[in-house]
Amino acid sequence: MNRARALRVGIDVGGTFTDLTALESWSGRIVVAKVASTPARPHEAALQALRALLTRYETAPAIEFVGHATTIATNALLGQLGLELPRVALVTTEGFRDVIEIGRQNRSEVYNLLVERPAPLVARADRLVVRERIDYEGNVLVPLQQASIDAVCAELRQRDLAAVAICLLHAYANDVHERRLAQAVASAIPNVRIARSSHVDPQYREYERFSTTVVNAVLAPIVERYLEDLVRELRASGLRAPLYVMRSDGGMAADSHVRARPAAIVESGPASGVIAAAALSGQQSIRKLLSFDMGGTTAKTGAIVDGVAQITGEFEAAGRTHSGRAVKGSGYPVRFPFVDLAEVSAGGGTIAWIDDAGSLRVGPISAGADPGPACYGNSDRPTVTDANVVLGRLNPDHLLGGDFPIDSGRARRSIEPISRALKLGVEAAAAGIVALIDDAMAKALRIVTVERGLDPREFALVAFGGGGPLHACALAEELHVARILIPANPGLFSAQGLLHARLHESAVHSILRAAGAVDARKVDAVFHTHEDAARASLLEQGADPATIQFMRRYDARYRGQSFELAIPYDRVTSLVEQHFHAAHRARYGYDAPGEEVEIVNARLTATADVGDRSSFDGACPERSRRAQDDKGLRRKHCHAATSRPLWLDGAFVSVPIFERSALADGANIDGPAIVEAYDSTTYVAPRWKLTAKDDLLLLERAT
Numbered sequence: 001m002n003r004a005r006a007l008r009v010g011i012d013v014g015g016t017f018t019d020l021t022a023l024e025s026w027s028g029r030i031v032v033a034k035v036a037s038t039p040a041r042p043h044e045a046a047l048q049a050l051r052a053l054l055t056r057y058e059t060a061p062a063i064e065f066v067g068h069a070t071t072i073a074t075n076a077l078l079g080q081l082g083l084e085l086p087r088v089a090l091v092t093t094e095g096f097r098d099v100i101e102i103g104r105q106n107r108s109e110v111y112n113l114l115v116e117r118p119a120p121l122v123a124r125a126d127r128l129v130v131r132e133r134i135d136y137e138g139n140v141l142v143p144l145q146q147a148s149i150d151a152v153c154a155e156l157r158q159r160d161l162a163a164v165a166i167c168l169l170h171a172y173a174n175d176v177h178e179r180r181l182a183q184a185v186a187s188a189i190p191n192v193r194i195a196r197s198s199h200v201d202p203q204y205r206e207y208e209r210f211s212t213t214v215v216n217a218v219l220a221p222i223v224e225r226y227l228e229d230l231v232r233e234l235r236a237s238g239l240r241a242p243l244y245v246m247r248s249d250g251g252m253a254a255d256s257h258v259r260a261r262p263a264a265i266v267e268s269g270p271a272s273g274v275i276a277a278a279a280l281s282g283q284q285s286i287r288k289l290l291s292f293d294m295g296g297t298t299a300k301t302g303a304i305v306d307g308v309a310q311i312t313g314e315f316e317a318a319g320r321t322h323s324g325r326a327v328k329g330s331g332y333p334v335r336f337p338f339v340d341l342a343e344v345s346a347g348g349g350t351i352a353w354i355d356d357a358g359s360l361r362v363g364p365i366s367a368g369a370d371p372g373p374a375c376y377g378n379s380d381r382p383t384v385t386d387a388n389v390v391l392g393r394l395n396p397d398h399l400l401g402g403d404f405p406i407d408s409g410r411a412r413r414s415i416e417p418i419s420r421a422l423k424l425g426v427e428a429a430a431a432g433i434v435a436l437i438d439d440a441m442a443k444a445l446r447i448v449t450v451e452r453g454l455d456p457r458e459f460a461l462v463a464f465g466g467g468g469p470l471h472a473c474a475l476a477e478e479l480h481v482a483r484i485l486i487p488a489n490p491g492l493f494s495a496q497g498l499l500h501a502r503l504h505e506s507a508v509h510s511i512l513r514a515a516g517a518v519d520a521r522k523v524d525a526v527f528h529t530h531e532d533a534a535r536a537s538l539l540e541q542g543a544d545p546a547t548i549q550f551m552r553r554y555d556a557r558y559r560g561q562s563f564e565l566a567i568p569y570d571r572v573t574s575l576v577e578q579h580f581h582a583a584h585r586a587r588y589g590y591d592a593p594g595e596e597v598e599i600v601n602a603r604l605t606a607t608a609d610v611g612d613r614s615s616f617d618g619a620c621p622e623r624s625r626r627a628q629d630d631k632g633l634r635r636k637h638c639h640a641a642t643s644r645p646l647w648l649d650g651a652f653v654s655v656p657i658f659e660r661s662a663l664a665d666g667a668n669i670d671g672p673a674i675v676e677a678y679d680s681t682t683y684v685a686p687r688w689k690l691t692a693k694d695d696l697l698l699l700e701r702a703t
Helices: 041-053 071-077 145-156 176-188 208-236 255-260 268-283 386-392 410-421 426-447 466-477 490-502 520-540 575-588 625-631
Strands: 007-012 017-024 028-037 062-069 089-092 128-131 140-142 162-168 193-196 243-248 253-256 288-294 300-306 315-317 333-334 342-343 350-354 360-366 460-464 483-486 505-515 549-558 565-568 598-606 643-648 651-659 669-670 673-678 681-684 688-693 695-703
Touching: 007 041, 007 268, 007 490, 028 041, 028 410, 028 490, 028 643, 041 208, 041 268, 041 483, 062 268, 062 490, 071 208, 071 315, 089 145, 089 208, 128 145, 128 520, 140 386, 145 176, 162 625, 176 193, 176 288, 193 208, 208 243, 208 255, 208 333, 243 268, 243 300, 253 681, 268 288, 268 300, 268 342, 268 460, 288 426, 300 426, 350 386, 350 410, 350 426, 360 426, 360 483, 386 410, 386 426, 410 426, 426 643, 460 466, 460 490, 460 643, 466 681, 466 695, 505 520, 520 549, 520 598, 565 575, 575 598, 669 673, 681 688, 681 695
Parallel strands: 007 062, 062 243, 089 128, 089 162, 162 193, 288 460, 460 483, 651 673
Antiparallel strands: 007 017, 017 028, 243 253, 253 505, 288 300, 300 342, 315 333, 350 360, 483 695, 505 598, 549 565, 549 598, 643 651, 669 688, 673 681, 688 695
């Protein structure tokens, strides 16, 4: 049957590289492109990748969909040059102007008396107040006076502001004052962007609600400008397909909707890899799958259960991590659903060093893309990549199919100072570097499993990113994982998640009632209202009406607890309580059946497919042909030899080297062995065996 020639395209803009994957409707084939990122103007790399894709076709196919993942929001909060934060004002209830600076009592460094909190995103002089008061049940105690509104608007007009955040006390319970104030500000300063806390984050806990709203206001001008530039350039190049952006929760949203709520894309980049892993879980009928993404700077892990990525409700934007855990108090709280990830400073470019005590350390500093590892030829500082070259795991002559030369002698010389300090051979020192980085990444995998009440032994591991397949066996051994999956083009796998993601729309409603006191009819009415609004929003963004689905959840806790767990919604109080007891037991190892369960929020997530996918029916990415290498990814240099020395158990042994593109379906390889591809290298450790299956490499522990 003749099929319309159409493409669905995903573009993932990272700090070092910009990756593109596209699905062909007529063949089911995945084609890929990889270009260097352009940090000062990130949208330019996205356009370069798109042009690189289209040059592969004599007659350019129609592009029906463009999905995009970006780190623009995170980079702005981290202070990247060229992304200076705009001037923003905060308008709040009298007496609460310093809430965003006082924050919580938690400190990022408990024993450091001089620890500094993150600088407030709004200067104190730009925090204005109005006289009003609403209580936690939504009762108006002090009406909002027009004179107070006029005074604030007059003050705001005197400032050169890009946005205004409006955060009034208990606005989650009653937003009448915020809406009135927003209307007045919009009339007084027509071009200013306005963020209302009752719209951005209608939940109790004032500090978190204020912080989320301020982050949204600060990011709005930056994200809006970036998306405007990208869309304008896409249109100028003749592309008319709608642009969708990956949200932090693994769902997509039309670019116009993202501009209104940019805080929703702070974790856009990392989310796409987990969504690709979740899609693979469904395709392979694997109930439990661990996502492991190792790049040049960091390694990220997540858990997928029954084909669904695990989601959490809050994170700290631009905060620090320690051993994979977010350091509380080091960033700006953002209350928005996001994919539950653990991230460590463990990548190919992570630098090894000797501390003052004479001990070997690896990270957290990375060589990045410039100067990169020593073997790239521009540095003498040893990295994880250099250690893998010295051990023989990575090609000692070149990477990227011969396009990228490797200086193995320089890699060895970079590790010599460490070997002398440790009084070890260079190979033993390199093995120590790899062992330390493997240990750090294993800790991250435990965070998303053991610390979440999940048993890693029940999971398979999907390894991707440039370094993931190289370290997968060691991590699986450490966590007693029996199966590893290496997808096609693992170095570009994250971008493939953009082809699988669905549209997401979310809503939350504050309840704050004991489970037994919740009126099920009122809650149903609230959910129906949010479902109607979510359906309208999804349809406006181009959703396929037949695919719209809703998921109702509660945020619940034992009365007196500070934080909640998400549980399934039910009209029956006893079942709600059972759900919570079970969730608490799974997370913390115990429950308290005699304690009162409190419902904090009702939470709705609506999902749908993006647009009409009829022309792609039967076009399955997992069926991608190896012919994808024909267009720009075919290796230019093949190995003259079929083996090379590999450092193993204190000595070099000769191991076979295989070309991934040459492996036939059903091919079996016993470890130790190495499989090389354009964008990654897979190390098959001793006591492991590899099977080529379709476009996957399946590694299993030998029995």
